[in-house]
Amino acid sequence: MAEKKDHGGQEKQKASPAERLARKLKKREKQRAANIVRASEMHAERIAFKTPDAQSHNKLETFNIGCSGWFYWHWRGGFYPAEMPTKSWFSHYSDNFPTVELNAPFYSWPTVKTVKEWLRQMEGKDFVYTVKVCELITHVKRMSRTRTLVEDFGLIADLLGEKMGCFLFQLPPSYHYSAARLKTLLGQLDPSRRNVVEFRHKSWWNERVYAAFRKTGTIFCSCSGPRLPDELVKTADDVYIRFHGLTKWYRHDYTDEELQLWVSRIRDSGCKRVWAYFNNDRDGHAIRNAKEFTRQLRAL
Incomplete structure (x- = not known):
């Protein structure tokens, strides 16, 4: 196994894959414990x-x-x-795009102080945040008896005010469709929010789900991702798309023709507003693809 020097000049053995995984799991365990505490604190704040x-x-x-x-x-x-310091990165990003989908809240329930910092860093800019809902709600409790937690997390929208976009609820691949789950899921959502639900199992792509989403005004998240239905689903005036990659997660560089297909679908849907976020961050594909997608949409 390769070795490297630590700061004291001593030889330090490089961590094995198993050791790195163990550290990652330990970190996730700490985050999940902290999420329960932060959720309780936000409940009091709400x-x-x-x-x-x-x-x-x-x-x-x-x-x-x-x-x-x-x-x-x-x-x-x-x-x-x-040469750009990291403290200037967000300003640079927001000079190029009008919105971002925040993934960090999925792993770590944000504090009120953190949300206020989001507001501060976009001050004076026409910019909106979409916030991915914490996994405590979607993956740990799997949308069961989470209504109070959803309301507590909704305080983020009240704090952001006009800078708030959507709440994205992403469910795990093991969360398969059932009529009972559909009813429970929609019963947990706050209809006063702009709610988007992303499924990772193809069983949810069915007309019973679409009808229930239309009735409640919930936005069905269309996905461009491996082994998921490649189609635009419209259940509200707004449509929402996440671009993960066609054959490999997070690595695909979309061609102009592949993006044009989605532009045509959007045009044919008759939607009033489009939310689209590129999750193919490898090699900066997301940056280039998002700019090209915007160009094509504005050319309609």
Whole structure:
């Protein structure tokens, strides 16, 4: 096994794959324990929160196109100039895109202080956040008896105000369709929010689901991803698409023709607003693809 020097000059053995996995699992365990505490703290914040007398409503763009996340070390030297400090990365990103899909809240339930920092960093810009809902709700509790947690997480939208886009609820591949699950899932959502649900099992692509989503105004997330139905599903005035890659997750570089297919689907759907986020962050494909997709949409 290869060895390297640590800062003290001593030989330090490189971690094996098993050791790296063990560290990752330990970190995830700590995050999940912390999420329970943070959720409890946000519950108290929500109960004490006073809604402003005159709530502002955001005038959203027709096309809200961006990337799934913005802080990737492998974008340094490419999208982010090598000499640019990380504290300037978000400003650079928001100069190029009007929105971002925040993935970090999925792993770590954000604090009120964190949400206020999101507001501060976009001050003076026409920009909206879409927030991926914490896995405590979607993966740990699997949308069962989570209504209070969903309401607590919804405080994020109240804090962001006009800067709030969608809440993205992503369910795991093991979460297969059943009529009971569909009823339970929709019963947990707060209809006053802009809710998007992303499934990772193809059994959810069926007319019973679509009808229930239309009835509740829930947005069905269309996916471009391996082994998932390749189609645009419209269950509300807004459509929402996540681009993960065609044959490999997070690595595919979409051609102009592949993007044009989705543009045609959007045109034919008659939707009023588009949300699309590129999750193929490898080699900066998401950056190039999101810009090209925006160009094609605006050329309609």
